[in-house]
């Protein structure tokens with residue numbers, strides 16, 4: 281029988297971390313495949329996760345491709361499928377199909393300084409590419425993370441961020457003043473202007489809410505970054521993930537195949553359907 285691209289591989293949840301609690305809850309799921317298979321991916325790619333009887337959702341792979349033992353996903357509770365995922369426990373089985381999308385062109389970035397700029401759950405795809413670069417640090421120049429969320433409670437990977445400070449420059453922000461907060465207060469794009477990353481020999485990678493991305497790009501341009509030096513990912517709604525259903529189009533582009541990673545040089549010429 282021909283291989284059916286819609287049939288997921290079975291994976292067991294081996295660890296769950298509650299990153300953010302409350303209404304906009306975020307959990308990180310570590311999963312391992314039940315059966316050995318040839319799943320391999322690059323940073324920026326996604327996978328379609330299924331909760332049997334509920335449906336499927338496209339989620340970025342947040343672990344580094346250098347780690348072969350498990351796949352990690354960080355998931356914001358939104359609706360039917362993501363809520364069902366949040367109900368799951370260690371040992372439960374989900375479906376995974378993919379990997380999908382183009383991923384970040386990390387080979388082209390060798391020798392360059394990388395500036396990662398994230399907002400909220402947008403740190404998930406960045407986490408993969410950042411750890412990919414950290415795993416091969418000798419291939420890249422300086423690594424910097426500028427990351428923010430609405431409040432300190434909404435920051436993901438809190439514990440890991442403290443460890444990360446020992447390895448790279450980390451600049452955090454929250455949107456509004458908090459009694460114990462000692463770092464930047466204000467929106468992520470404003471923190472970018474405050475930290476003034478240099479465009480010299482640099483690539484900037486930004487993921488987050490569309491409004492944040494819009495102003496981060498504007499501010500990077502003001503700092504002298506060229507369109508080709510700015511990369512982002514977009515999250516058009518997806519159904520099939522394999523360029524068949526036409527759900528994710530921007531003009532002639534299928535974001536599930538041609539994206540979700542775009543340089544601003546590419547994205548600015550596409551219709552604003554994202």
Ligand SMILES: Cc1cc2nc3c(=O)[nH]c(=O)nc-3n(C[C@H](O)[C@H](O)[C@H](O)COP(=O)(O)OP(=O)(O)OC[C@H]3O[C@@H](n4cnc5c(N)ncnc54)[C@H](O)[C@@H]3O)c2cc1C
Nearest residue numbers: 337338339340354355356358359360361362404515516517
């Ligand atoms: C390429 C890609 C990568 C993604 N990576 C992540 C990730 O790493 N972590 C994560 O938490 N989420 C990620 N998402 C978003 C995630 O796919 C949706 O939040 C999820 O599919 C919602 O499914 P649901 O059944 O829980 O919600 P539904 O019941 O389908 O919808 C609930 C609400 O969510 C909105 N919604 C549904 N899909 C999307 C979407 N794609 N973008 C914006 N709003 C949506 C609906 O309009 C509705 O308001 C990604 C999406 C794409 C396309």
Ligand code: FES
Nearest residue numbers: 519521525526536
């Ligand atoms: S999700 Fe079906 S064509 Fe992209």
